Amino acid sequence: MAIELRQQLKLAQQLVMTPQLQMAIKLLQLSRLELQETIQQELIENPALEEVHDSGSDETGEEPVAAKTDTAEPTKEVTVEETIREDFDWQNYLDEYSSTGQTKFEIESRDAPQYETFIAQKESLSDHLLWQLMMTLPSQDEENVGSLIIGNLNQDGYLDLSLDEISQVSGCDQELVENVLSLMQTFDPVGVCARDLSECLLIQARHLDLDNPIVAEIIRNHLHHLENKNYKAIGKALKISIQDVVAVVNVIRNLDPRPGLKYISEEPQYITPDIYVYKLEDEYVIFLNDDGMPKLRVSSFYKSAVSNGKEIKGATKDYLQDKLRSAAWLIRSIHQRQKTIYRVMESIVKFQREFFDKGIAYLKPMVLRDVALDIGMHESTISRVTTNKYAHTPQGIFELKYFFNSSINRVHGEAIASASVQEKIKHLIESENPKKPHSDSKIADLLNEANINIARRTVAKYREMMRVLPSNKRKQY
Numbered sequence: 001m002a003i004e005l006r007q008q009l010k011l012a013q014q015l016v017m018t019p020q021l022q023m024a025i026k027l028l029q030l031s032r033l034e035l036q037e038t039i040q041q042e043l044i045e046n047p048a049l050e051e052v053h054d055s056g057s058d059e060t061g062e063e064p065v066a067a068k069t070d071t072a073e074p075t076k077e078v079t080v081e082e083t084i085r086e087d088f089d090w091q092n093y094l095d096e097y098s099s100t101g102q103t104k105f106e107i108e109s110r111d112a113p114q115y116e117t118f119i120a121q122k123e124s125l126s127d128h129l130l131w132q133l134m135m136t137l138p139s140q141d142e143e144n145v146g147s148l149i150i151g152n153l154n155q156d157g158y159l160d161l162s163l164d165e166i167s168q169v170s171g172c173d174q175e176l177v178e179n180v181l182s183l184m185q186t187f188d189p190v191g192v193c194a195r196d197l198s199e200c201l202l203i204q205a206r207h208l209d210l211d212n213p214i215v216a217e218i219i220r221n222h223l224h225h226l227e228n229k230n231y232k233a234i235g236k237a238l239k240i241s242i243q244d245v246v247a248v249v250n251v252i253r254n255l256d257p258r259p260g261l262k263y264i265s266e267e268p269q270y271i272t273p274d275i276y277v278y279k280l281e282d283e284y285v286i287f288l289n290d291d292g293m294p295k296l297r298v299s300s301f302y303k304s305a306v307s308n309g310k311e312i313k314g315a316t317k318d319y320l321q322d323k324l325r326s327a328a329w330l331i332r333s334i335h336q337r338q339k340t341i342y343r344v345m346e347s348i349v350k351f352q353r354e355f356f357d358k359g360i361a362y363l364k365p366m367v368l369r370d371v372a373l374d375i376g377m378h379e380s381t382i383s384r385v386t387t388n389k390y391a392h393t394p395q396g397i398f399e400l401k402y403f404f405n406s407s408i409n410r411v412h413g414e415a416i417a418s419a420s421v422q423e424k425i426k427h428l429i430e431s432e433n434p435k436k437p438h439s440d441s442k443i444a445d446l447l448n449e450a451n452i453n454i455a456r457r458t459v460a461k462y463r464e465m466m467r468v469l470p471s472n473k474r475k476q477y
Helices: 019-028 032-045 090-097 125-135 140-151 163-170 174-184 197-207 213-221 223-227 231-238 242-253 259-263 300-308 314-351 353-358 368-375 379-385 418-430 440-449 456-465
Strands: 049-052 275-280 283-288 295-298 390-393 396-399
Touching (some): 019 379, 032 049, 032 314, 125 174, 125 259, 140 163, 140 174, 163 174, 213 223, 213 231, 213 242, 223 231, 231 242, 283 314, 295 300, 295 314, 300 314, 314 368, 314 379, 368 379, 418 440, 440 456
Antiparallel strands (some): 049 295, 275 283, 390 396
């Protein structure tokens, strides 16, 4: 069999990801905070990219020059019009400035106070417990054991280390460790340094002088029945009535199962919306939130240097041209990102007009393809735009993904959005009799009576998504 070399012409089509397209896709899926970080990083790395400050500078970056006037006012002669009083005490004046001692001039400081002097810092659980430990004047071994205990508390205030491990690490005997732990379990907040939930609740019960043996027995041995609200099993085991069990449970319910939670130093992260939707008369107006976003431009200095600089070497010129292209692509990609977000939000407002007018109950079922066909883009682009983007609407702040949800069939009429069904389930649970809460089957029957065809397992799934307990745990005696 002979081996030969042939040339063959073949026509093929493939997708080529240009650097500009890669940057546009990357910026499109970033959240607002991630976009700000990306821009700041690019400002540091790219000398051809500049931030425009609102300082009256023009496009070339030159500061405006004040206009000169032809006429100038003549300088007036300075005259002293103040006269010296006749009763002036010259003797004291001469004594003050003829003294041999050093004269100090106190200059009043009008600077603003230091930032640290008026910003309150939240005390941590470790600092709070360490301060209480040092107030007991501990010995060196007790201080070491106490510091080791404090360092192994979780955010709820529970001890994650056993006494044997503390004894081995500190080099102290277990009796000393138990004494220090018993002392620290009396510290504030009450219930801290406990090793489990039962011990935490018992510490708080002793602090409140709850010497009732039923309280201690339920906490020690019947917390699993208490979690499931199986009051009959508790009453049968302790040989008491349901009313007595309910009375004790109401006492236990007021105890704090997570005493260290109030000292968490984590601050809440507030959502800054990317889009604002306002209603002006009968129309909705969309505004993009540009607050905090740097205004960018390509450096005119480097642009003119590349175009006019004949003495720039080849490698340097290639580097500057690459940075200029990167800066221009970044600015165009940001503009394209803002334009795409605006078009997607405009399409959402058109499809979900009733939601913006009346609320969540009127949310329509919608998928990504509906918006993609409306604005002439691919579904993957719509998915990137709606990820981690938030809109401020007359009904509240929502992620753009919220407006896309599945549909639930009605018995008669068009389908309804799954988010609207969840809202109806929430209202049914809030309005139920707490002594006889609705089961999932009962909620499904009520929704079927309201022209919503839904199964019991779907109700259970939506209830779990909303973090609502089942009927046996919602029941109140």
